[in-house]
Amino acid sequence: EGVICRHPFVAGRNSVVVLDEYVSLEQGTGCVHIAPGHGTEDFEIGRRYNLPVISPINAQGYFTEEGGIFAGRFYLETNKDILSELTRHGALVWQETITHQYPHCWRCKNPVFFRATEQWFASIDGFREDLLAAVDRVRWIPSWGRDRIYNMVANRSDWCISRQRFWGVPLPIFYCAACGEAVITQETISHLQDLFREHGSDVWFARDAHELIPPGMRCPACGGTEFTKETDTMDVWFDSGSSHWAVLTQPEYWPGQRWPADLYLEGSDQHRGWFNSSLTTAVAVTGDPPYGAVLTHGFVVDEQGRKMSKSLGNVVDPLEVMKELGADILRLWVCSADYRTDLAASSNILAQTAEAYRKIRNTFRFLLGNLYDFDPVRDRVPYERLLELDRYALLKLHRVIERVTKAYAEYEFHLVAHTVYNYCVTDLSAFYLNVLKDRLYCEEAASLPRRSAQTVLYDILYALVRLLTPVLAFTTEEVWRYIPVAGEKPVSVQLCDMPEVQPEFIDPELEDRWERLLVVRDEVMRALESLRKQKVIRDSLEAAVKLFAGKELYRLLSAYRQQLPSILIVSDVDVLGLDEAGPTTVATGQEDLRLAVERAPGEKCARCWVYSEDVGRDPNFPDVCPRCAGVLRRMG
Structure with a gap:
C-alpha cells in the first residue's frame, strides 16, 4: 500500500497502490486498476485515498486534452492503438479477449460508459435516523415491505437529484458569471415561485437568466450582477416524491384533501422509487411520513411465471379480455389472486x-x-x-x-x-x-x-x-x-x-347444531352419489335413508326428524340407534353414525316429486301427495 508506480507511456503521471476488500484472490491476479473518474466503486476508493479524479473522456465519448496523444478520438476506436503503445514501451505482458458481463442501456441496448461528473446531491446523513424512525410509523402491506425499505434507507448514499436532460422540472439555481458561485437563496426561490405560478415552470427554459433573477440581485460572493442558469433538470423521483405536498396541502387546487395520505399503492419496484423518494422529501420537511400505509403488489406474468413480452407471444391484452369476457371477469381475476406476489394471466386462467x-x-x-x-x-x-x-x-x-x-x-x-x-x-x-x-x-x-x-x-x-x-x-x-x-x-x-x-x-348454539347436521348431510350425500354412479337411483328423491346414530347424535337427529327429508332432499328418513345397525349398513367418517339407503316406497308426486305411499289419496288430485293436494285445494 502506498507504492508509487510510473505510468507506462504518459510522462509525469504516476499512480499509487491502494487496498480494498472487493479485490478477490480467487479471480484474476489479485491486482486490478481503478479509474476514480469512471466508476462508482473506484470513485469511492479514490475519495478515501484522496486520489485525483481524472476523467479524460467527455460527454460525447471523445478523449479530451487530458487524453494526450488520443485527444479528439472516440474512446472505442482507440483500443488497438493503446495496446500498440503499451507494446512499444515494453509494458504489455499478456493480451487476450474474454467474455464477461457488462451493463447495457435498457432502452437502446448499447454498453454504458461511466463518467464522474459534477452533480447536485441531497444529503441523507443529516436525517437518516429520522427516516428510519418514520418507516416504523407506517403500516406496510405486505409486512416484508418494512424490512425492504428500512434496509434501503439505512444503506443509501446521498441522493443525486440532478439529471442531464432537456425536459423536466428545472433546478432553480443561478451561477455568477464572474466567479462561478452557485446562487440559490430564499429571495431567488420566492421570485421564481411567483414566476412559475403565473407562467408555469416552462418559463425557466423560455427566458434568459437576467429575466429570471430577482431585480437588483448581486452575487453574495463577489457582488457580480451577471448570471447564468442551471441547465440540469431535477431527478423525476424528486418531483414525483413531492406530489404528496402538491396534492394534499393546497386546498385551493385540491379541496377536501388532507396530509398525510391514507395509502400509497404501487408495484414492488417502488420501494426504491416513489415510496422512498416520497418518504425522504416528507421527513426532510415535516419530520413525518407522507402516508399512513403503503401497499405493494406484484406484476402480471404468464401461466409459467414468465414476464410478458411480444417476442414470447404471451401478452394478455386487457382490452381484448374485456371485449371477449367483460370487464367484471377481468376485475374478478385481479381480486381472486394474491396481489402480494406476481399475478399469472393466460386464456386458461x-x-x-x-x-x-x-x-x-x-x-x-x-x-x-x-x-x-x-x-x-x-x-x-x-x-x-x-x-x-x-x-x-x-x-x-x-x-x-x-x-x-x-x-x-x-x-x-x-x-x-x-x-x-x-x-x-x-x-x-x-x-x-x-x-x-x-x-x-x-x-x-x-x-x-x-x-x-x-x-x-x-x-x-x-x-x-x-x-x-x-x-x-x-x-x-x-x-x-x-x-x-x-x-x-x-x-x-x-x-x-x-x-x-x-x-x-x-347464535352459537344454533350454529353448532346445524354444523353437526351438515356433517351428517355430507355423509348421506356421499352415499347417494355412490348409488347414482351405480345407477341404483337417478335422483336423491328416489331414496329413503335410515340413520343409525350414537346417543348424543340420536337425540339431535330425533329433534329434527320432520325436517331431515327436506335437509337431505330425500323422500323419507328414519332415525335409529347405533346398536340397531345391521351388517348391511354403511360405515361413515363419523364413529357414531352408520346409514342405509334404499329406494323410497310409494309413488312419485307429480308436483313436488317426493315419493309417498299416500299419492292419490285425494280423489280430486289423484297424482299428487296429500300436502300438494291441500295447497292446490286452497289455491282454488
Missing part, C-alpha cells in the same frame, strides 16, 4: 375465472328469480318467526359479512373473492338454495314457510350485491336495478353503505 363468475351470476339470478312476488315491507317475516333453517342461513350470511368486511379492511381482496365464491357455491347453491326449492315452488305463495325463505333470500341478495360492488362493479349495478328496496332507493348501488354484522343474528 381467465376461462376459469369466467366459470367462477358464471356461478356467482347464476346465484344472483336464482335470488332475483325467487323474489319476483316479494315485497320487503309487506311480506317480510320477523326474525323470531323465521324457520330455523332460515335463521341458520341468516347466521351464515353474517359470518360472510364479517369475514369479507375484515378482508376489505386488511386489503385481502383475494379473501373477499374466495369467501364470496365459496359461499355462493357451497353454502348457497349446494345446500341452502337446493333445500329451499321445495318450499319456494310447492308451498302456497303467501305461506309462512315460503315468505320465511324469501325474507332470508332478500337479505342475502341485498348484502351480496353490496359486498361485491367493489369487485363486480358492472354486474352489481345490473342486479341493483331489479332489487326492491324499502324506502327511497339510491340511484346506484355505489351509493349504498356496506352491510354490517348484526350480533342478534349470531
Whole structure:
C-alpha cells in the first residue's frame, strides 16, 4: 500500500497502490486498476485515498486534452492503438479477449460508459435516523415491505437529484458569471415561485437568466450582477416524491384533501422509487411520513411465471379480455389472486375465472328469480318467526359479512373473492338454495314457510350485491336495478353503505347444531352419489335413508326428524340407534353414525316429486301427495 508506480507511456503521471476488500484472490491476479473518474466503486476508493479524479473522456465519448496523444478520438476506436503503445514501451505482458458481463442501456441496448461528473446531491446523513424512525410509523402491506425499505434507507448514499436532460422540472439555481458561485437563496426561490405560478415552470427554459433573477440581485460572493442558469433538470423521483405536498396541502387546487395520505399503492419496484423518494422529501420537511400505509403488489406474468413480452407471444391484452369476457371477469381475476406476489394471466386462467363468475351470476339470478312476488315491507317475516333453517342461513350470511368486511379492511381482496365464491357455491347453491326449492315452488305463495325463505333470500341478495360492488362493479349495478328496496332507493348501488354484522343474528348454539347436521348431510350425500354412479337411483328423491346414530347424535337427529327429508332432499328418513345397525349398513367418517339407503316406497308426486305411499289419496288430485293436494285445494 502506498507504492508509487510510473505510468507506462504518459510522462509525469504516476499512480499509487491502494487496498480494498472487493479485490478477490480467487479471480484474476489479485491486482486490478481503478479509474476514480469512471466508476462508482473506484470513485469511492479514490475519495478515501484522496486520489485525483481524472476523467479524460467527455460527454460525447471523445478523449479530451487530458487524453494526450488520443485527444479528439472516440474512446472505442482507440483500443488497438493503446495496446500498440503499451507494446512499444515494453509494458504489455499478456493480451487476450474474454467474455464477461457488462451493463447495457435498457432502452437502446448499447454498453454504458461511466463518467464522474459534477452533480447536485441531497444529503441523507443529516436525517437518516429520522427516516428510519418514520418507516416504523407506517403500516406496510405486505409486512416484508418494512424490512425492504428500512434496509434501503439505512444503506443509501446521498441522493443525486440532478439529471442531464432537456425536459423536466428545472433546478432553480443561478451561477455568477464572474466567479462561478452557485446562487440559490430564499429571495431567488420566492421570485421564481411567483414566476412559475403565473407562467408555469416552462418559463425557466423560455427566458434568459437576467429575466429570471430577482431585480437588483448581486452575487453574495463577489457582488457580480451577471448570471447564468442551471441547465440540469431535477431527478423525476424528486418531483414525483413531492406530489404528496402538491396534492394534499393546497386546498385551493385540491379541496377536501388532507396530509398525510391514507395509502400509497404501487408495484414492488417502488420501494426504491416513489415510496422512498416520497418518504425522504416528507421527513426532510415535516419530520413525518407522507402516508399512513403503503401497499405493494406484484406484476402480471404468464401461466409459467414468465414476464410478458411480444417476442414470447404471451401478452394478455386487457382490452381484448374485456371485449371477449367483460370487464367484471377481468376485475374478478385481479381480486381472486394474491396481489402480494406476481399475478399469472393466460386464456386458461381467465376461462376459469369466467366459470367462477358464471356461478356467482347464476346465484344472483336464482335470488332475483325467487323474489319476483316479494315485497320487503309487506311480506317480510320477523326474525323470531323465521324457520330455523332460515335463521341458520341468516347466521351464515353474517359470518360472510364479517369475514369479507375484515378482508376489505386488511386489503385481502383475494379473501373477499374466495369467501364470496365459496359461499355462493357451497353454502348457497349446494345446500341452502337446493333445500329451499321445495318450499319456494310447492308451498302456497303467501305461506309462512315460503315468505320465511324469501325474507332470508332478500337479505342475502341485498348484502351480496353490496359486498361485491367493489369487485363486480358492472354486474352489481345490473342486479341493483331489479332489487326492491324499502324506502327511497339510491340511484346506484355505489351509493349504498356496506352491510354490517348484526350480533342478534349470531347464535352459537344454533350454529353448532346445524354444523353437526351438515356433517351428517355430507355423509348421506356421499352415499347417494355412490348409488347414482351405480345407477341404483337417478335422483336423491328416489331414496329413503335410515340413520343409525350414537346417543348424543340420536337425540339431535330425533329433534329434527320432520325436517331431515327436506335437509337431505330425500323422500323419507328414519332415525335409529347405533346398536340397531345391521351388517348391511354403511360405515361413515363419523364413529357414531352408520346409514342405509334404499329406494323410497310409494309413488312419485307429480308436483313436488317426493315419493309417498299416500299419492292419490285425494280423489280430486289423484297424482299428487296429500300436502300438494291441500295447497292446490286452497289455491282454488
